[in-house]
Amino acid sequence: xxxxxxxxxxxxxxxxxxxxxxxxxxxxxxxxxxxxxxxxxxxxxxxxxxxxxxxxxxxxxxxxxxxxxxxxxxxxxxxxxxxxxxxxxxxxxxxxxxxxxxxxxxxxxxxxxxxxxxxxxxxxxxxxxxxxxxxxxxxxxxxxxxxxxxxxxxxxxxxxxxxxxxxxxxxxxxxxxxxxxxxxxxxxxxxxxxxxxxxxxxxxxxxxxxxxxxxxxxxxxxxxxxxxxxxxxxxxxxxxxxxxxxxxxxxxxxxxxxxxxxxxxxxxxxxxxxxxxxxxxxxxxxxxxxxxxxxxxxxxxxxxxxxxxxxxxxxxxxxxxxxxxxxxxxxxxxxxxxxxxxxxxxxxxxxxxxxxxxxxxxxxxxxxxxxxxxxxxxxxxxxxxxxxxxxxxxxxxxxx
Numbered sequence: 001x002x003x004x005x006x007x008x009x010x011x012x013x014x015x016x017x018x019x020x021x022x023x024x025x026x027x028x029x030x031x032x033x034x035x036x037x038x039x040x041x042x043x044x045x046x047x048x049x050x051x052x053x054x055x056x057x058x059x060x061x062x063x064x065x066x067x068x069x070x071x072x073x074x075x076x077x078x079x080x081x082x083x084x085x086x087x088x089x090x091x092x093x094x095x096x097x098x099x100x101x102x103x104x105x106x107x108x109x110x111x112x113x114x115x116x117x118x119x120x121x122x123x124x125x126x127x128x129x130x131x132x133x134x135x136x137x138x139x140x141x142x143x144x145x146x147x148x149x150x151x152x153x154x155x156x157x158x159x160x161x162x163x164x165x166x167x168x169x170x171x172x173x174x175x176x177x178x179x180x181x182x183x184x185x186x187x188x189x190x191x192x193x194x195x196x197x198x199x200x201x202x203x204x205x206x207x208x209x210x211x212x213x214x215x216x217x218x219x220x221x222x223x224x225x226x227x228x229x230x231x232x233x234x235x236x237x238x239x240x241x242x243x244x245x246x247x248x249x250x251x252x253x254x255x256x257x258x259x260x261x262x263x264x265x266x267x268x269x270x271x272x273x274x275x276x277x278x279x280x281x282x283x284x285x286x287x288x289x290x291x292x293x294x295x296x297x298x299x300x301x302x303x304x305x306x307x308x309x310x311x312x313x314x315x316x317x318x319x320x321x322x323x324x325x326x327x328x329x330x331x332x333x334x335x336x337x338x339x340x341x342x343x344x345x346x347x348x349x350x351x352x353x354x355x356x357x358x359x360x361x362x363x364x365x366x367x368x369x370x371x372x373x374x375x376x377x378x379x380x381x382x383x384x385x386x387x388x389x390x391x392x393x394x395x396x397x398x399x400x
Contacts, residue, residue: 018061025057032093032284037241043248045290049092056085095245095287110302111330113173116151118158119166125155126391134379137162141373143171144179145192146271148325149361152217153192155388160379176271183366184209189373194219194322194361197274210367215360216380218395220323220345221275222357223338224307226315230255233339236280236356242318243280245287250316262317264303265289272303272321279357308334323350324393350395360397 007015029035034050041047059082068075091097115124140161143153150173157171174182180200182188184207196204196211204211223239225231231253241247242263250258265286266273277286292298297309297317304326307319319335323345326337337345340356349355363369369377379385386396 014064017064021057021060021064025053029053033240033244034246037237037246040238040241040252041246042252043245045095045097045287046244046246046248049089052085052089052092056082056089059085093244093285093287095290098288098291110147113147113150116154117168118154118161118171119163123154123158125151125158126388127155128159128384128388130384132159132379133382133384134160134375135162136160136372136375137165139372140165140170141189141376142169142187143190143192144174144182144188146176146179146194147173148194148271148322148329149192151329152389152392152394155392156376156380156385159384159388160376176274177267177269180204180269180364183211183364186366189365190369190377191364192216192361193364194271194359195274195278196364197269197277199269200274212365212368213362214365214369214377214381215397216363216377216385217361217389217397218350218358219361220350220355220358221272221279222321222323222326222345223340224304224319224321224326224332224335225338226308226310226317227334227336228315229258229336231258231338232336233342235341239280239340240284243276243286244284245290248290258314259312259316260293262292262297262309262311263289264306264317264319266303272325275322275357275359276320278359302330304330304332304335308332328393347395351399361394 026035029050032049034041034053038050041050059078063075063078063082066075066078114120117123118125140157143157145153154171157166161170172182172188173179176193177200179188179191179193180196180203183191184204196213201211223234229250231250234253238247238253241252242261247253248261250256250261265276280286293311297311298306303319304321307317308315309317315334323337326332326335339345343349343355345355345357350358363377363380365373365377368374380389381398383398386398389396390399
């Protein structure tokens, strides 16, 4: 009978470490969707994380099997490459390789908010067709919020505030970032926003402030392209691939003449950028804005207006916003909304939840609302307040 010798313990250990390194590397790549989306990775920057993980795994295996005493120089070199690969991986996930990129987050125009100011003759704010059930005559809550919410909370004020008591300082708009700061410093009593970013929530926590989010309506987060772009819909997987940096060419989505996807982004802390992180970046880091083919493409308008930019005979830009802002408040007729997973963002698909990127928007207070602020928030949730939300162009959370 032939007796087979068992493998030495050292060899078994080396095999185990090698297999473990390979498995962990594959798990990391799959976690960030580099395996499932490898077939749509069409650029060098998008491939760097894969290369770094493969290099790290190879270095671990090499260090496991090398004879260290006789190959000290090789050991040091392999160790340096391993450390560098691991250290660079987080940066690679964000595509953050540019010292001075042409940022697509600067130069922001905005709609003329005076068109929606309360109590002004000719204001576009929606009016109730009946007497308001609430009339506040004193201690008027100071309102602030996102730009896209201004027509809405301006309508609330015109319906529920006494005209003789009201002052212009009672209703202002400092956008999402500014309104959170105003709320936490006591300059605003209630703000109206889609949601808070992680940094905004953390700032409140560190200040010992409890932010209370009262849902008052629903809205769709939408994606836009130029009207001449032949793409009419995208999938959630395609959007994640684009904003994680794996897909950078329109040909990967079926438009061979489109060239590079110019994926504009908004500044961190803005309402729409927070929405992008919430709806697209739940599992994957969002890539930093990449350099533009030409600085002139940046322009000095809002993202909704920038999306219609032309470059080399096509409209290659992609952008995002909230439906009301993009279609009503600051619409750009040279753009169109994209369907997502075959569903267009409409009032019906927001109501029934078939459009995938739908979320609540809120009246936000420091602590539970009290006094006249509570009266106002309660009235917003009443049939009259919800009717104003619907008539403005949003979807009420309590349909009337």
